[in-house]
Amino acid sequence: MEDKLLIWKLKNGSNEALCRIYEKYEEHLLASAISLLYDVGSAEDVVYDVFVSFAQSADKLKLDGNLKGYLTRCVVNLARDKIRTAQRHRLGLNEANPSGSDLQQPSLAVIRDEELDRLSQAMGSLPYEQRETIVLHLRGEMTFKAIAKSQGVSINTVCSRYRYGLDKLRSLLNGEVIQ
Amino acid sequence: MRSAENIEKIIRNIRYKASAEMHKRTLNDAMEAHSKSRKVKWAAAHSNIWRIIMTSKITKLSSAALIIIAVMAGMIHFGGSIDGSNIVFAEVLKSIQEANSAVWHEQRVITCNGEELPFLKSDAIWYYSLEYGGKEDMYSMEDILLHQVYWLPEKDMRIEVVPLSKQYKRTEFNEAERAIGGRSIEAIVELIKSEKPTKLGRKTINGREAEGFEIEDSKIAAALVPIKFDSLMVRFWIDVETSLFLRYEAELVISDRHLTLFTGGKSVEVKVIGDEFQWDVKLEPGIFEPNIPPDYTPMEN
Numbered sequence: 389m390e391d392k393l394l395i396w397k398l399k400n401g402s403n404e405a406l407c408r409i410y411e412k413y414e415e416h417l418l419a420s421a422i423s424l425l426y427d428v429g430s431a432e433d434v435v436y437d438v439f440v441s442f443a444q445s446a447d448k449l450k451l452d453g454n455l456k457g458y459l460t461r462c463v464v465n466l467a468r469d470k471i472r473t474a475q476r477h478r479l480g481l482n483e484a485n486p487s488g489s490d491l492q493q494p495s496l497a498v499i500r501d502e503e504l505d506r507l508s509q510a511m512g513s514l515p516y517e518q519r520e521t522i523v524l525h526l527r528g529e530m531t532f533k534a535i536a537k538s539q540g541v542s543i544n545t546v547c548s549r550y551r552y553g554l555d556k557l558r559s560l561l562n563g564e565v566i567q
Numbered sequence: 568m569r570s571a572e573n574i575e576k577i578i579r580n581i582r583y584k585a586s587a588e589m590h591k592r593t594l595n596d597a598m599e600a601h602s603k604s605r606k607v608k609w610a611a612a613h614s615n616i617w618r619i620i621m622t623s624k625i626t627k628l629s630s631a632a633l634i635i636i637a638v639m640a641g642m643i644h645f646g647g648s649i650d651g652s653n654i655v656f657a658e659v660l661k662s663i664q665e666a667n668s669a670v671w672h673e674q675r676v677i678t679c680n681g682e683e684l685p686f687l688k689s690d691a692i693w694y695y696s697l698e699y700g701g702k703e704d705m706y707s708m709e710d711i712l713l714h715q716v717y718w719l720p721e722k723d724m725r726i727e728v729v730p731l732s733k734q735y736k737r738t739e740f741n742e743a744e745r746a747i748g749g750r751s752i753e754a755i756v757e758l759i760k761s762e763k764p765t766k767l768g769r770k771t772i773n774g775r776e777a778e779g780f781e782i783e784d785s786k787i788a789a790a791l792v793p794i795k796f797d798s799l800m801v802r803f804w805i806d807v808e809t810s811l812f813l814r815y816e817a818e819l820v821i822s823d824r825h826l827t828l829f830t831g832g833k834s835v836e837v838k839v840i841g842d843e844f845q846w847d848v849k850l851e852p853g854i855f856e857p858n859i860p861p862d863y864t865p866m867e868n
Contacts, residue, residue: 406594415582419583422583435589436596440596443597444600444601445604503577503581555571561569561574
């Protein structure tokens with residue numbers, strides 16, 4: 389309910405509502421972007437772009453679901469674009485980076501949160517499709533059906549990507565604990 | 568060992584605090600982007616309204632300030648006080664002659680049944696020069712330049728420019744404007760004589776002592792404002808020390824269909840406030856030269 393009110397206020401020109409939305413979702417969006425990109429700088433760029441563009445087009449905003457999910461989807465879309473761009477500009481990166489992380493490996497110290505650092509590192513080991521599915525489902529609160537529609541694949545593919553991704557994450561994270 | 572549920576929970580809830588620099592930069596830029604888009608949206612959404620307004624007679628409401636100009640110009644040309652006896656006006660005349668030019672701010676608020684019509688609210692900057700004439704730049708509350716009017720006595724012409732619709736209009740002065748433009752002393756004498764200002768006493772405005780006067784149903788206004796109004800009252804306040812205008816207030820009740828178009832036929836009240844006068848300012852002649860871009864088209868009557 390608060391989000392609906394905030395959006396209404398935002399559409400009526402309230403900068404206060406814009407601040408409230410940003411402050412409410414900034415940490416969530418940033419962690420989502422880091423989970424996808426495993427790079428704080430790139431993640432900050434994505435969140436910056438998403439939010440400025442959101443503010444720019446707030447008047448035309450038509451929400452199907454909730455605001456948190458909407459913003460997360462924007463982050464996912466932009467992160468995907470960023471990765472594709474990086475892939476185009478860094479031919480051969482995947483050979484040098486068999487773990488599947490498509491951006492340059494950052495300094496681990498850059499991610500100040502230990503748990504997020506471990507998670508992002510593990511996420512970086514997943515194929516991007518699995519990473520994206522997990523983020524969309526768990527952080528964007530999208531159903532598998534909605535993800536399938538947005539990605540243009542079958543619901544079974546989405547479920548598989550999710551299951552395989554989560555299994556791998558569990559094994560990676562548990563392995564790290566054992567070590 | 569972490570279970571799948573546990574990992575799901577971690578992924579769901581994990582947060583990351585942005586650096587103070589990133590937080591500030593994103594928020595500032597987002598707010599700026601939001602404000603800019605609002606301006607663009609406002610311009611698009613209201614362009615039709617303002618197009619109607621600009622092509623209607625409503626812009627002549629700016630004549631509230633013209634009344635003041637008329638009084639000033641009239642006094643100057645008449646060479647004496649308005650009613651021929653009031654010493655204050657003689658002093659005002661002298662001060663205005665000496666000041667030669669002025670810039671001031673004007674705000675227009677339109678209400679209907681006590682409710683403000685925010686989309687019709689506007690601000691204007693006025694330039695007045697005894698040498699070159701008058702000019703008004705009218706802005707929306709979002710700082711969009713809506714309308715410019717040039718009163719050019721030398722050219723015997725009023726020129727209106729509407730950037731919003733890329734239009735302009737050149738109109739020859741009407742009799743009253745021509746009179747005020749200094750082309751007919753007799754006419755202006757007749758106009759000024761008809762005004763019977765009432766003294767309002769003194770009050771302090773922005774820390775300065777001012778003497779107030781009130782004119783009701785001004786004949787000058789009737790001559791200058793081609794829009795039909797039900798009633799009009801103008802108050803103006805003169806700085807006791809400098810004998811220059813400090814503030815004016817005009818209140819009009821209007822039933823003209825050009826305005827009641829926005830209120831379902833109900834009459835509207837227009838309040839015009841002119842203040843922040845700066846006297847004896849250097850005004851470049853360019854201010855009074857309408858530079859109409861080549862892609863602007865003539866406005867239909």
